[in-house]
Amino acid sequence: MTRYAKPTTVDEALALLSQADWRPLAGATDFYPAQGNRPIRENVLDLNGIAELRGISETDSHFVIGARTSWTDIQRAELPPAFDALKQAAREVGSVQIQNTGTVAGNLCNASPAADGVPPLLTLNVEVELRSMRGAQRMALGDFILGNRKTARQVDELVTAIYIPKDAARGLSAFYKLGARRYLVISIAMAAVRVVIEGGRIREAAIAVGACSAVAQRMRALEAALIGQEFSQAEAIIGAATMTELTPIDDVRGSAEYRLDAAREIVHRAFDAISRPGKLAA
């Protein structure tokens, strides 16, 4: 007999997780499509009764996004410009209907290579908070998502929040999504860029590309090549980037060769969006 539980506190949820295997459920936007019309044979832990998991807060050192925070919540939140890429991604996740129910943490736990939320969160150096009866831990997002549909979450753990260090929440950011139609589309590739510019030079650069590898990747070599350079040189440097971190595949949305070409271009486009008049001065 499969079980259903709808706890109202995190502690209650963790107690349940310690006793049996559960499928945590939040926005359900990936749950039902994967289920199709097969009967549900897993125990389902419905997190939608846990009020403390929803919303965005601030500590001295971090912004904290609760696991149940929806993409619409992200769009409507007052956040510094470093979050612009995340907000732009929030507007591109599925449709308004999906954004109203789908959650940020769910996007990470589903671990699709094409998850729109992952590249902007990678550029914010986020940490994923996992709690269990055994305790709490935070791990870097890059360590949390292990592969296509694979995460480091243990069966008794719950993703409770996403932590954004304030020293990463600086600068300007932009997101570029490339798809074969305008709305409701799984990305062929997407890029998020966050830069801190001082005196016309790039002081910090965080660049991530998604859907071009099993897990979205930071472009560390390109970031290193950009740091210290004039912002105006970015186009040439990006154009010369090799992006060896990317290992795209051929699929129904695009060829591997195309994705490599496009990745460089959309990183450039995201940079370009940042440099649009008014933005640099902000």
Added chain:
Amino acid sequence: MSKLVITLGVNGKDVRVEAPPLARLSNVLRDELHLTGTKLGCDAGDCGACTVLLDGEPVCACLVPAASANGCEVRTVEGLANSRLSALQESFLAHGAAQCGICTPGFLLAASGLLERNPHPSEAEVNDALGGVLCRCTGYRKIVAAVLAASGTNTQARRAEPSNGAAVGASPVRLDGVPKVNGREKFGADSFPSDALAVVVIRSPHHQARFKLGDLAAYQSSNPAIAGVFTASDMPGENRFGVIPAFADQPALAENFVRFRGEAVALVAIERSALADFDAGAFPIEWEKIDHALTPDCSNGAIHDSRPDNVLVRGLVERGTPEETMKSAAHIANGTIETSYVEHAYIEPEAGFAAMDGDTLVITACTQAPYMDRDDTAKLLDLPVEKVRIVPTATGGGFGSKLDISVQPLIGLVALKTGRAAALAYSRQESMMSTTKRHPASMKAQIGTDASGRIIAMRFDGVFNTGAYSSWGPTVANRVPVHASGPYKTPNYRANSAAIHTNGPVSGAFRGFGVPQATIMQETLYDELAEKLGMDRLEFRIVNALRNGDATVTGHVLESGVGIADCLEALRPHWARALDDRAKANKGNGVMRRGIGVASCWYGCGNTSLPNPSTIRIGVSPEGRIRLHQGAVDIGQGSNTVIAQIAADALGVPLSAIELVSADTALTPDAGKTSASRQTFVSGKAAEKSARALREKILRFANVSDAAALSLESGCLTIFEGEARRTIDLAALPLDKLGYVFMAEETYDPPTTALDEKGQGRPYAVYGYGAQIVELDVDTRLGTVKLVKITAAHDVGKAINPLLAEGQIEGGIAQGIGMALMEEYLPGRTENLHDYLIPTIGDVPPIETILVEVPDGEGPFGAKGLGEHVLIPTAPAILNAIRHATGALVTKVPATPTRVLAAIKEASR
């Protein structure tokens, strides 16, 4: 999972339901609360048809667990109107924003959510808010216009009813419009009896396989909810169906062997209450996979023993001396084009229920072809045709695929065997796997001109992947050679076609029957020829356009009504403006490059050289009601309205006096199938004939001339002629066997002749024509295409209802855009609406429609068909525009970003 008590506010009323906590809210609304206005299109959040407002915010009800809605306020389409329709609903009617109506509730809710937060949205905001709802009929433009017009405090006045004699040419609110916007329309899955058995279809997961069934008796007895298991051996009649009887080859349930993925092999009839917990994966069956071929060029032996080389049909049209004349050509263009499987992707998956009414099997289901459904179902079930009644529900899009039977024999078999009602609604995956597709084509052609730019010869060779079974493959193979010249004078010509079997999904009818594919081949070569000639591409087409008195490639001399030159000439000012805009847009070395393309279409209305009759009945009841028995199924295109408009004017009564009796094999005579752009022309002509015959009977009875006017009021028919006036008390007249006091029933069958062995003859009585200009920007670094504008000139002969005609054009263009840029069905890989992409509201640019009216002598009031013509020019015009923008011709559609960028790279090498 045990049920929970869930409390909801639904449309302002508190409701308690018991449901499993993870039941989808959409199912709770439909099955428990009987609010079937919330539609199911995909159960995956991909189509938005089930959009409801949950505490004021739009969500897909199919993705909301019932338990999550506990304590929430839910608004559905049924809650939008109070005593009268909302301004938004009225605006949808006024703008013709609902065609089939299956997506309409989703749009209304998403738009209501927007307008409540933002009463004066911009067009971009409307697009952003509605981007999550898919429509396959309208092309979205009228939906956007309807939402913008309903913003703020606008109140919408209903379109005025046309006055007596002025119905033809007017655009009244469609007669079946109101139920489409208030949620009351019943589609295939909306009226299942509560005690109906659910039918689950067991299907092949393999492209080709043998199978052995396990112990079905033990399987059935293991689950008391299973009422029966049925296989091919239970099929009472000949287990072969097909839309063209001579080629019928498809078993309704496979016999030990399957030829495509998704083929049905068995049925499990189960109590509906047990469906949610039923796992079809446990069905006892053993599969043995066999090598398969998905494309015609790597075939692994015969798929049907009776068809050597897997050839279903070959087609040929030959005229003059193409080879010899080609040698004398001043300019020759050669090319190849490949197209992909295209899925119809109507938002309503196939659905219906069957029940016994005495000894008659009644099938209530969505369809395009009730009489064909009746005949094939009766044959499979070994019933006399009069013991099968087909009651079409509203049909949520068809586009050709709902011409073939799907659920009908399956639910029919269960109802017949169990004596109980049996219901089945296909899942999206099931619909995509098992029903027909547009034929993938692999074509090559050569066209030659003389030095002055006149076409002198053309050769065309097309191989069409017809999939595992025959369906409409023969029709495609025969239609293509007739049309591959385009509407251009081509004196020397040979076109060969072949429909070849593979283990792909069955290719059937899809808006245009192969002509859209062939037109891509011809129209892209025309651009190349114009370039070689140094001629303007539009003028090159005008020079070669067919004119009255010209012979087509089948030797059919078209005496009158040839409107292609009129269409092309109507585009001249738009072409000049577009070229001018392009010059401005392409100043400098931007990444975005503007291109302009043009392409034409022609399309024969009705069956190719085959009888194609429609019969329409009109009766006057003793109470003074005029009933139009109109059996042309309205799948959204508007036949309910258009045929009534024709009948009203032919009879001489106001449109409002006409009562519709819509398609039902027990109530309406056979008006043929909704296909081949034939309903306005053929059924419309039958309606005109029968209305005129009825008028004649009444006038003769009253002994007045045809100048008389009719008026019907409170059971009395009054006839005016000059000063004279005569009143007939209808109740005093004798009734005929159908209960009418006056009645007429007339048939029209368009005059055609058979094609000879060279394809020469008169295959159609009427052709329709059109041409479209596409303006677009290509992103030369990403290979993406942004459409800027489409201008469409279509010769409809006479626009019976201009608003509906525009709706057909915009919707056809949207499907052409999909075919050109994004739609590619890959068996086993794109069986859903997130991997298989159709255009969204953001993918269809502004469309300017020019209705050209070159009357046809044959059609009713001069009208010609339109439904399929409209998508034919779009894809070739897009490819021509991409080439104009970049110099690169993409030779395989869809022109995805990957293919466009590869073509640009190749061209610059």
